Amino acid sequence: MRAAAALLARDLRIATRAGGSAVLALAFFAAVVTLLPFGIGSDPKLLARVAGGVIWVAAVLANLLGLDRLFQADYEDGNLDLLALSPLGFEGIAAAKIVAHWLITGLPLTVIAPLLALLLNLPPSAYPALLLSLLIGTPAVSALGSAAAALTLSIRRGGLLLPLLLLPLLAPVVIFGAGAVLAQVDRVENGAIWFLAAISAVTILLSPFVTAAALRLNLSD
């Protein structure tokens, strides 16, 4: 466990240093949300309807930014070999990387989402749902994303492939995430938050093993 904590701490330190991807994802998230009213107009009622969905889609896209370097950086500079030879094991590497990616990208997005929701005139009743759905949903995005990142490890421009691979897999998370927010905008109970929680739980539990399998196949040939 100590080795996993070491890897996590190292990744957090790298990400927060200059050139880390932490700030980059936040800036992209804010940019997409701010850009939207220019596209669909500033009518408050319309914005209120789409706010949850826009924030969720922007959050997912922002998450993808930091993903392609998640493993590739260590793969290219020889660290992945060293990690593979450490007592950590591939499952441990995968788990540490998923948590690191969530702490670097997923959590900050969740924290600043309410601020951006103000821009989109999200009704006050929906803020708790927005925070809760992002809090539950972003780990699943990090988990699925890290599996895809491990798969595209040995591809030079693998990052371009990630959105395509992840689109169908992330659809349920976005559907239930945005659905949960919309439920509170309309003050109706549609159970979206529970489905989101179920999907997140399954995804988070399975993805370290899938990611480890992907790392193994990319390293051992």
Next chain:
Amino acid sequence: MRGGRPVFRDVNFRVGRGEALVVEGPNGSGKTSLLRLVAGLLAPAAGAISFSGIADREERGNSVGWLGHHDGAKPQLSPREMLLFFAQLCGGARESIPSLLQLVGLSRAADLPCQYLSAGQKRRLALARLKLCGRPLWLLDEPLAALDAQGKSLLLDLLREHLAAGSIALIATHELLGLQTQRLQLT
């Protein structure tokens, strides 16, 4: 196997305690692949490899000190932070870090982010990491690359000390090491 064709076949060797084996051969003859096989990073198409009785590939990795072409220095982190990380990762002795940095001549640049270090300095940092983790089986892939004369002698001292302690080393290199070692020629 690479691209469906065997890189080398029927290669057998046995290395005892305190011995070193130099792997020679033209580029592409599979020197790196052999080292990765022994380290357990690669799965052999046929044949078996065991180190002091451990046959399982990933378990064997825990006793391997690896020095590959890349020396794994993170640009944003300083040498001290790198060594701290590796100490935590493979259970090395933290308190020995200052003396290690001194040994490899990085004490002045200890807190400088690695992006400012020269290739030789990064290589010596990797040597410090190798000694820090103290693994019994060293696998060195072209270790003398990017090392100046002083760096070479440092490597040889570490190697002699490592072998004297009864550990084993496999070295893929073209240059003469000045050590009496077994030789394995890959065609």
Next chain:
Amino acid sequence: MLAYANPQRFMELSHRVLPWLCGATAVLFAVGLYLSVTVPPDYQQGETVRIMFVHVPAAWVAMMAYGFMALASLIGLVNRHPLADVAAKEAAPLGALFTAMALITGSLWGRPMWGTYWVWDGRLTSFLLLFFLYLGYIALWNAIENEVRAARAAAVLALIGAVNLPIIEFSVQWWTTLHQGESIFRSGGPLISAVFLWPLFIMAVAYTLLFFTLLIVRIRTEILERRTRSAALGSSS
């Protein structure tokens, strides 16, 4: 070497099977097409029901192809079966083609009823996502140079996709009922009276046989190409 032994057996086996398969596919297509054009129009949907005879079979093969791909990927991954990897690789473009045809014929079928070419209906949306799953799989195959690694990476992706398909299907159904009430586009449901079942069934079998015929030919092509490549590699090194 395993890699070459059993593809040889496959080549001989498929050589004998192919003529029969092609014959059966052609006959079934002829019968199916004739029936689907001459069957009296449906009292409810009028003539548009005929599109069903090309939409439902394409949709069925699109899903079946992904199942086949996931199964072949599993076999390829678990016991390193090179032929299974090739089968999965060659199934993907066919699956994508049938999914695209299902999408296009589906929207054409919906057009008279809804007045627009695309409706975010549960079934069509699932097929759109399935189409992206195929594209992702094919893109991953082509992006990795090392053949063995590409096969394994794509196999893992196919299995991730297969595990996620029910979740995607459920979430899309939930999502459409949220927005638009029960979807009226109940193709292949109890509405179908018996007289339509025959052409539909024959066309479905014809499409399935076509898929496997094309698949076998494409596998043979891949095996021949690999032989040419390794012969060229062998002679030059």
Next chain:
Amino acid sequence: MHAIIGIGKYAAFIWPAYGISAIGIIGAVALTMLAYYRAKRQSPK
């Protein structure tokens, strides 16, 4: 054969649907055969 003539006003959707299916299937068959014979020609005997 009155059915074919009597397709009537929906013809604008039925024929394109059949047309696209035909293009898809014939196209796939053609491409597959083409690649097969090219591979057969090049492969060593």
